[in-house]
Amino acid sequence: MGGVTSAPEHPQSPDARPSARTPRLIATDLDGTLLRDDKTVSARTIAALADAEAAGIEVFFVTGRPARWMNVVAEHTARHGMAICANGAAVYDLHRGTLLAAYPLDTKDALTVVDALRVAVPGTTFAVERTNGFSYEPAYPPYAPMPDAVIAPAEELLADNGAPVLKLLAKHPDADPDAFLAMALSAAGEHGEITRSSASALLEISGPGVSKATTLARCCAERGVSAEEVVAFGDMPNDLAMLSWAGTSYAVANAHPAVLAATTHRTTANEDDGVARIIEGILAARSN
Template sequence: MAAPPAYALIATDLDGTLLRGDDTVSDRSLTALARAVRAGARHLVVTGRPAPRVRPLLEDLGCAGLAVCGQGAQVYDAGADRLLWSVRLDRELAETALGKIEAEVGQVYAAVDQDGVDGLTLIEPGYLMPHPTLPAVRVDRRDDLWCEPISKVLLRHHTLSDDELAATARAAVGSLATVTMSGPGTVELQPCGVTKATGLALAADHLGIPAGRALAFGDMPNDIPMFDWAAHGVAMANAHPELKTVADEVTLSNEDDGIAVVLERLFPTD
């Protein structure tokens, strides 16, 4: 009988990690993931994108199981097209948090991801989507952002860098929300205490896989909790310096099949 794989769970971020800049996954990465799955490992997407924005990508990847979405606020069952678990960001707290941030840095531009498998991404006037391929609905005023339950708020500032905005927001909001930075132009507020690690831990527990057998890939500071939880964290060459500092290893970039390079080493044959 073949020995079980060293890693039973492979957790991959999407943007800047598994996905190339054009939102595609290379054939080499698909082949490497398929080989790992045949060896007995489970592949879980762990992403900041909400479930409705992940569904088409999961179909392309052939993933019909669980996915961790919305920075850990959602555990999505792709096969059943339903949320097994979700946490909402209180809308009054979100408004209060925005007020505290703007008291420090002046006007910010906001968007929200609505909760649910069919939730929309709403953007207020002045907000520019950092990822132009993701669909969004523009509203007339900020109050319209709160028309339905939300899972998170996305922020942009016209002059501050992402690092500066994230640091200021973290200090300003305190325990009102968790502040993360998940990509260029993507500073986010999510429910307090919710991270990719909390969502991944729930999904892994559902699958009966311990953290000690988990391998994680990422590229941004929002992946740090996931790296802390997993047995082994791999940062992409294009990763933010904060993530590289805590990673167990650094692989090639998302454009150069960095995930495949590691998986081919760990799962060399079928």
């Protein structure tokens, strides 16, 4: 049974420990969940991750981030070096800088989403994340300066049939983020997995059926790990599928209302080492 249910009448208090069997794998989101607001990993969290790996519990980072933004946690992926990036569209070996698997967004689906959102939400601009780089429209505001990025209309960016497309990103300057997501799902939901992880009106679109949950499930199956043996952590709508799949799931206290409403377990906020606190509790329970 998955870790997400309808909102509990009396949610568990922070630091509630898993009721499932001792986990074999911990899957955690990064931004807003494991990382602090300044995008660093606290000393307490670093120690908890190392202790989990030493106890034989694998830790997987499952994030919307592209591989190029994984430097902050790359050294904490222990022996396997693996991370699930781009909301499940890619699996990377961060130690070797190698793409292990990709589940791309078909160009036709991407173009259909672009067309639909241009009509449904005028003013939407787009960017394209491929396995070999990032490109964006002239009006799209990148997160950081990207001097090597290709800048052109989305239709031109997608016309290049080169490296696989991991994500299409859609941004609106002043739309309500949740309303923007709802409109996009209504207009083009059958052509991609549309979600959001940003506080702004920024949507992330991967291939139909591609999510953090589907790729995590594949990686677990390869290891003989069942959903019931996984503890997952998240904070935003792009985490909901993963939280639903995992046997035990936690929302950090700063999570989006939809995540707080859906998960049965809670922990403290990312600024208060919420993930580390639960890992410490898991390890303490094992030693008793």
